[in-house]
Amino acid sequence: MSNFTSIVLVHGGFVDGSGWEGVYHLLKKDGFDVIAVQNSTVTLAEDVAMTKRAIAAAKGDVVLVGQSYGGVVISEAGNDPKVKSLVYIAAIAPDKGESVSSLLANPAPDALVPPILPPVDGFVFLDREKFAASFAADVRPELAAFMGDSQVPWGLEAFQGSVSEPAWRSKPSWYLVATEDKMISPAAQRAMAVRAGAEITETPGSHAIYVSHPEAVASVIKQAAVAVPAFTH
DSSP, X not given: OTTTEEEEEEOOTBOOGGGGHHHHHHHHHTTOEEEEEOOOOXXXXXXXXXXXXXXXXXXXXXXXXXXXXXXXXXXXXTTSTTEEEEEEESOOOOOTTOOHHHHHSXXXXXXXXXXXXXXXXXXXXXOHHHHHHHHOTTSOHHHHHHHHHTOBOEEHHHHTOOOSSOGGGTSOEEEEEETTXXXXXXXXXXXXXXXXXXXXXXXXXXXXXXXXXXXXXXXXXXXXXXXXXXXXX
């Protein structure tokens, strides 16, 4: 499979690509060529451009994977002809004109609101005291604390960046719902997955399910990779 399919992993806001390490090793073990993109998360356009450079460098067809805000990035960058399928991991799967900001703007009355602090100098952070509980509740405490204390500033231009034409409208997609997510509600995840016509898998886990349960995440990515030839013309 590695001769035909590469996996490109796209991280979300507040974090960097190192969180994919567990997933990366599992996919490499199965023979896939894997690239983890390091986006600045300053603007959506910049992150899409960086992801497209990774796609260009990848061997063969690409399965493009996004976690959280990474789902916005792959929805735009996934229009690249090398991308054969999309995988959303507890991710935002926006439609045309939607952004993370617009999708979080009107939470359901019973929805948990992510502890995003007011912007400073055009960037937002999560409340460090609440990071573990909201983002990484099932990650070992020492690592969750480190993730909270090493947050990457998330630019408002990325947070508010909207998609021009979502790639899921023209390409097959898979979606892993993290059923214990406190950042993006499982109900919202299901709704976006259904709208995208995605193959849906549900697994107990936090928003950082890609860190805490890499086996479950790698399994969904492999499903998409194995299915790629069926969609190749």
